[in-house]
Amino acid sequence: AQKVTQAQTEISVVEKEDVTLDCVYETRDTTYYLFWYKQPPSGELVFLIRRNSFDEQNEISGRYSWNFQKSTSSFNFTITASQVVDSAVYFCAFMNRDDKIIFGKGTRLHILP
Amino acid sequence: KAGVTQTPRYLIKTRGQQVTLSCSPISGHRSVSWYQQTPGQGLQFLFEYFSETQRNKGNFPGRFSGRQFSNSRSEMNVSTLELGDSALYLCASSPRTGGNEQFFGPGTRLTVL
Numbered sequence: 001a002q003k004v005t006q007a008q009t010e011i012s013v014v015e016k017e018d019v020t021l022d023c024v025y026e027t028r029d030t031t032y033y034l035f036w037y038k039q040p041p042s043g044e045l046v047f048l049i050r051r052n053s054f055d056e057q058n059e060i061s062g063r064y065s066w067n068f069q070k071s072t073s074s075f076n077f078t079i080t081a082s083q084v085v086d087s088a089v090y091f092c093a094f095m096n097r098d099d100k101i102i103f104g105k106g107t108r109l110h111i112l113p
Numbered sequence: 114k115a116g117v118t119q120t121p122r123y124l125i126k127t128r129g130q131q132v133t134l135s136c137s138p139i140s141g142h143r144s145v146s147w148y149q150q151t152p153g154q155g156l157q158f159l160f161e162y163f164s165e166t167q168r169n170k171g172n173f174p175g176r177f178s179g180r181q182f183s184n185s186r187s188e189m190n191v192s193t194l195e196l197g198d199s200a201l202y203l204c205a206s207s208p209r210t211g212g213n214e215q216f217f218g219p220g221t222r223l224t225v226l
Contacts, residue, residue: 033212103156
């Protein structure tokens with residue numbers, strides 16, 4: 001069975017610090033998709049990134065970067081030079097070929113001014 | 114393009130009642146998925162509809178049901194409400210199936226008294 005673990009329940013950092021959110025997944029599938037979503041206080045989940053299992057290239061988007069390593073079944077998310085607006089709950093999610101999606105429990109990130 | 118809309122945004126019901134929630138996907142999107150979010154269980158997948166057919170179903174009792182109309186709008190129904198059904202119900206749409214990113218609505222906050 002598939003599983004997504006976000007071991008960090010809550011993280012607090014001071015503004016401008018870098019922060020990495022961990023995500024570890026379990027699956028026997030060879031084809032799958034990984035996602036990160038952001039849920040700000042308003043409650044609406046915002047899509048951040050999608051990665052398929054055949055693409056291990058790291059991705060950078062502005063201050064956001066993602067490190068996908070199949071060898072460790074991890075898909076970690078780093079925010080560089082964090083800002084107060086980055087405060088939110090971040091969810092890592094796994095989707096198999098049948099489009100069944102499993103979310104991690106989420107990491108609540110506090111960026112302190 | 115308008116985003117995913119959900120109505121109503123807030124709902125208060127009593128145990129034993131039934132409730133119907135509505136979701137209008139982004140124009141052109143044919144896949145609609147429903148999720149339940151609670152503090153204890155996190156984000157859990159309820160079901161997915163594509164072209165008026167249920168493609169996937171999560172591990173929820175039969176009291177939870179849904180449907181999709183020809184215009185891709187979707188409704189979910191919960192019968193015989195229980196206190197534990199109090200949650201944020203999120204709807205997400207996607208242009209098609211197959212590991213695509215999902216775009217979420219603001220959710221319906223259901224409180225069961």
